Amino acid sequence: MDAIEVKDLSKSFEGLNAVDRVTFSVHKSEIFGFLGPNGAGKTTTVRMLTGVIKPDSGEARVMGRDIVRETQRVKEVLGVLPETANAYPDLTAWRNMMLIASLYGIPRREGERRAATLLKEFGIYERRSSKVKGFSKGMKQRLMLCMALVSDPEVLFLDEPTSGLDVQSARSIRQRIKELQEERKTVFLTSHNMQEVGELCDRVGIINKGKMVTVDSPENLRTRIGGSVAVEVRLDKAVDMSRLEFNAERVGGTYRIYTTEPHDVIRSIVGFATLNGLKILSLNVQSPSLEDVFVKLTGGSNGQ
Amino acid sequence: MGSKVWAIAKKDIQMYYFKGPVVIFGVLFPLFLFLAFYIGRNLPAAFLIPGLVAMTIFFTSTSVSPVIMPWETQMRTLERLISCPITVRTLIVGDILASFIFGACISAVPVAVGVALGVGVKSPVILALAVLLSAFCFSSLGLLFSAPPTSLVSNIMMLSTFVKFPVIFISGIFIPLENMPTWGVVVASLSPLTYFTDLARFSIQGYAYYPLYADFVALLIYSALFLLLAVKLHERALPKRF
Ligand SMILES: Nc1ncnc2c1ncn2[C@@H]1O[C@H](COP(=O)(O)OP(=O)(O)OP(=O)(O)O)[C@@H](O)[C@H]1O
Numbered sequence: 442m443d444a445i446e447v448k449d450l451s452k453s454f455e456g457l458n459a460v461d462r463v464t465f466s467v468h469k470s471e472i473f474g475f476l477g478p479n480g481a482g483k484t485t486t487v488r489m490l491t492g493v494i495k496p497d498s499g500e501a502r503v504m505g506r507d508i509v510r511e512t513q514r515v516k517e518v519l520g521v522l523p524e525t526a527n528a529y530p531d532l533t534a535w536r537n538m539m540l541i542a543s544l545y546g547i548p549r550r551e552g553e554r555r556a557a558t559l560l561k562e563f564g565i566y567e568r569r570s571s572k573v574k575g576f577s578k579g580m581k582q583r584l585m586l587c588m589a590l591v592s593d594p595e596v597l598f599l600d601e602p603t604s605g606l607d608v609q610s611a612r613s614i615r616q617r618i619k620e621l622q623e624e625r626k627t628v629f630l631t632s633h634n635m636q637e638v639g640e641l642c643d644r645v646g647i648i649n650k651g652k653m654v655t656v657d658s659p660e661n662l663r664t665r666i667g668g669s670v671a672v673e674v675r676l677d678k679a680v681d682m683s684r685l686e687f688n689a690e691r692v693g694g695t696y697r698i699y700t701t702e703p704h705d706v707i708r709s710i711v712g713f714a715t716l717n718g719l720k721i722l723s724l725n726v727q728s729p730s731l732e733d734v735f736v737k738l739t740g741g742s743n744g745q
Numbered sequence: 746m747g748s749k750v751w752a753i754a755k756k757d758i759q760m761y762y763f764k765g766p767v768v769i770f771g772v773l774f775p776l777f778l779f780l781a782f783y784i785g786r787n788l789p790a791a792f793l794i795p796g797l798v799a800m801t802i803f804f805t806s807t808s809v810s811p812v813i814m815p816w817e818t819q820m821r822t823l824e825r826l827i828s829c830p831i832t833v834r835t836l837i838v839g840d841i842l843a844s845f846i847f848g849a850c851i852s853a854v855p856v857a858v859g860v861a862l863g864v865g866v867k868s869p870v871i872l873a874l875a876v877l878l879s880a881f882c883f884s885s886l887g888l889l890f891s892a893p894p895t896s897l898v899s900n901i902m903m904l905s906t907f908v909k910f911p912v913i914f915i916s917g918i919f920i921p922l923e924n925m926p927t928w929g930v931v932v933a934s935l936s937p938l939t940y941f942t943d944l945a946r947f948s949i950q951g952y953a954y955y956p957l958y959a960d961f962v963a964l965l966i967y968s969a970l971f972l973l974l975a976v977k978l979h980e981r982a983l984p985k986r987f
C-alpha cells in the first residue's frame with residue numbers, strides 16, 4: 442500500500458478546472474515534491490487530500506483511508522502546514538501548540554513534553570510565552586511547523602514551507618524534512634524552489650493548469666530534455682561570441698552554450714580563446730537543472 | 746469529543762472574550778439601550794430588572810459568537826484548525842460553549858444590580874436554569890448568523906443586528922405580555938426572548954404569563970432548532986471559506 446493514492450481527482454471553481462483528473466501515488470517514507478507554476482492547482486490538491494475541501498469527483502486514500510468517507514480518520518494521521526494559514530496571533534506560542542495537541546486528542550502531559558521538545562528544537566522555546574503577533578515571519582513559520590509535528594504524524598503535507606524565509610531558517614527546515622524521512626515519515630512537499638526540491642525529494646510530480654504533467658525522480662527528469670548539457674565559460678574580456686558556430690546565451694559575464702556534444706564545444710572555445718589572445722577564467726559543464734526541465738515541461742506559461 | 750470542544754471554547758475565550766472592550770460593551774450596551782427606553786417613565790425597579798437581565802443575556806450571548814467564523818476566515822486561522830481531526834459539530838459546539846459561559850457570567854451583573862437596588866430574587870433556581878438555557882439558546886442563534894461563508898465581519902454584524910433588534914422589540918421586554926393585544930402576544934411568541942423574560946419576571950416579580958414548563962419547552966425547542974440549523978449550515982459553508 443502506498444501512503445497516498447490519488448485517482449482522477451478533480452475540483453473546479455466556477456467553471457475553472459483547478460484540479461483536473463489528477464492521478465499519482467506517494468510511497469511510504471518518501472519525500473514527494475509537488476511542483477507547478479502559480480495557480481497550477483497544488484494548494485487545491487493539498488486541501489482536498491487534507492480534508493479541508495471536498496473533491497468534485499475522483500478518489501484518494503491516505504494511509505488506506507478514504508479522504509471523503511473517512512475524513513476524520515485521514516486527519517488523524519496527518520500533519521499539515523497550509524500555505525496561507527496563521528497561528529492565533531493573540532495566543533502565545535505555547536497556547537497555540539497546546540491547542541493543536543488537544544485537538545489531536547494528545548493527553549496533556551504528553552502534549553507539553555512534545556511541545557517543549559519541538560519549540561526547543563526550532564529555537565522558539567525562549568519565546569513560548571509571547572503572543573504570536575509579535576513573531577517574525579520566520580518564527581511564525583517555524584511555529585507552524587512545530588504545530589504540524591506535535592501530533593507525531595505519519596504523513597506530512599507541507600505547502601511551501603520555506604517560502605519567504607531567510608537562508609538559515611529555510612535550511613533548518615530542510616534539514617528537519619530530511620530527518621523526518623529517517624523517522625520513516627512520508628512528506629508531501631510543495632515548493633517553488635527547484636534546488637530545494639532537487640535536493641530533498643525522491644520523486645517529483647509536476648502539475649500544470651490542473652493537469653498532472655509527469656511524475657519521476659529528479660535525476661530522470663534532468664536527463665529528460667534531450668540529454669543536452671550546458672557549457673559555461675567566462676573570459677577575461679567581453680567578446681563577440683557570435684563568431685563561434687554555436688548559439689551562445691549571455692548570462693552576466695558568463696556565456697552559456699547548450700549542446701549534446703560538449704567535447705566539440707569546449708575544443709572550439711579553447712581554440713577561439715587562444716586565437717584571440719583571451720584568457721579563460723572559468724569553464725564548466727552543467728547537466729540541465731530541474732528548473733530547465735520544469736520550464737520546458739510547463740511550457741514556460743503560468744496558469745493564471 | 747468533550748475535550749476537543751473544551752479546547753475550542755478555551756481558545757475562543759482567550760482570543761475573543763478576555764478583552765476589556767468586549768466585556769464592557771457586553772454590559773454597557775444593553776444597559777444604555779434599556780435606560781433609553783425607560784428613563785422618565787416611573788416604573789418600579791422590580792419590573793425593570795427582569796427586562797435588563799433579558800437584554801443583557803441576549804446581547805452578550807449574541808455579541809461575539811457571530812463574528813468568530815468570519816474573523817477566523819479573515820485571519821486565516823481556520824484552515825489550520827480544521828486540518829485537525831475535528832468535525833464541524835465540535836467546532837460549532839465549542840464556539841457555542843465559549844459564548845454560553847460569557848453570556849451566563851455577564852448576566853450576573855444586572856441581577857447583582859437588582860439586588861443592590863433592593864430587588865430580591867424570589868426563585869433563584871428557576872432564574873439560574875432560565876439563564877443557562879437561554880445563554881445556550883442565544884449563543885446558538887449567534888452562530889446561526891455567521892453561517893454565510895464570508896470573511897467580512899461587518900456583513901455578519903449587519904445581518905445579526907437586522908435580526909437581533911426585531912427579536913427584542915417583539916418580545917415582552919418593553920411591554921409585558923398581559924398588556925399586549927392578542928396579535929401582540931402572537932407576534933411575541935415568535936421571539937425566544939419572550940420566554941426568558943417571562944421566566945425572569947416569574948423569578949423576580951413572582952408571576953409569569955405562561956406556565957413555567959411552557960417557557961422552558963419553548964426555549965428548549967428554539968435551542969435545538971438553532972443548534973441543528975447552525976451545524977447544518979456551517980457544514981455546508983465551511984469548504985467555501987477557502
Ligand atoms: N476558493 C477558490 N475559489 C475560486 N477559485 C479558486 C479557489 N481556490 C483556488 N482557486 C483557483 O484554482 C486555481 C488553482 O489554485 P491553487 O491555489 O491550487 O494554485 P497553486 O498551484 O497552489 O498556486 P501557487 O503556486 O500560487 O500557490 C487558481 O486558478 C485559483 O485561482
Ligand SMILES: [Mg+2]
Nearest residue numbers: 483484485524
Ligand atoms: Mg499554492
